[in-house]
Amino acid sequence: MSTVLQQSKTTHTKANRSKEMKEGFLASVPLIIGYLPVAFTFGLIAKQADIDVLNTLSFSALVYAGASQFMGLSMYLAGVSFLQIYIATFILNFRNFVMSLSFNHQFKTLPFWHRVYLSITLTDENFAVTTLGKKSSSASYSSIYLITLHTIAYCTWISGTILGVVFSKLIPKIISESMGISLYAMFIGLLTPAIRTNWRACLIVVVSMLLNFILSSFLSQGWSLILSSIFASLLAIGLMKGDHKE
Template identity: 30%
Template sequence: MRLIPDSLIKKEKDDNLMFESSRESRIKDFKFGIKSALPIILGYLPIGTAYGILAVNKGIKPVYAVFMSVFVFAGSSQLVALEMIASNAAILAIVAMTFLVNLRHVLLSASLSLHLKNLPSFWYPILGFFITDEAFAVAMAEFDNVDHKKEYYLALGIFSYLGWVFSSAFGAFLSEFINFKSGGALDFVLPAMFIVLLLIQISGRKDLFVAFTAAVLSLFFAVGIGGSWNIILAAGLAALLGVYMDGGE
């Protein structure tokens, strides 16, 4: 009977220890991703609830409002699309505006890809679906503190996503039991949200000038051509102006 060499036995034990250590490290980073998602979830609760209430208030069935959160998962573009749907905007205009609002995700994806290298190709669309401004900011701040970035970001994205879907569903189905249409406050929720988002983004005179130009152009196109293309045209031209001003410095 031939005995197994002690060196092979030792190597197998070492490999098992390394596998267990790696597994524990991955689980640790996954749990850390869940913990990092908690502040994002708390921030999503009021906005997602407001989105669900607004959707039903605009005449969209609760289940469809939830499906939008399930399949789109982009709060700002969902709110824009919601308002355009309620105003009977053309489908092409809604798609174009959603594309413009989410165009920044191309840059976010490119930046994240530098930290998520050498993954099987099927992981990239999965992780890309969970990209949001909040998840991106948290991940970029914490990537240096984790060994397994994929597991960390996957947990961060999944639980942030579940928080958004849950809050959307809560607001949508809450509207089935409580009549929010009687008050006019909801009509100001969407504009107020975007005003806050705009103010957060403004960091200097140049940003203020571009924002003011976009507002003037939107009003001009709304009066001049009508329809629902004024926002798209104004946003596109204002973005070009911003790029030109950046290039000129």
């Protein structure tokens, strides 16, 4: 009798595991659709900029941040020093500290090493999926669901980079060069909804652009970007506080 109960329990556990993996995969589908073209573009541009395959793949595997990768690549091609690139990407990705803390607080019941892996593979998109998902509460998410979601997104990003590297020689140069505007299109797509509904966000964007334009006239591209980002972030702290009070 005990053997039958154990077998039934094992079967039930496997069924739940399969269900959670399936739900994690379905939740990752929008991320797959969004990640592939952007990662493909990064791999394409990096390879055609004569960055070797190992460094290109390491960039995606270790940095794993779309905007930072494009920014770092453009700064590198512009001859900006590595120190300036490190500082600029650190500032751009500083929000990940906040997201990771929030994520770990929401899922503090999960095993420690699971949370470590999930924090490392955390992005804006999968954070939004888990925070704004259809499940009723954070407790509804299991490790299997979250690990499946994060792993598929991570593998998709690396796979897209690989595809970009592979097809870099097959795509005509005039087309590949035009794909470089994908970063600007991505930024515009992210900024437009916020700007249309929040005048403070619009003001922050305008101020940061003006600061970068002014500072770039007597500073290097790297330092002008870093300083304008810092000043715009400080402005955002004050303005967004007023936004929440309303």
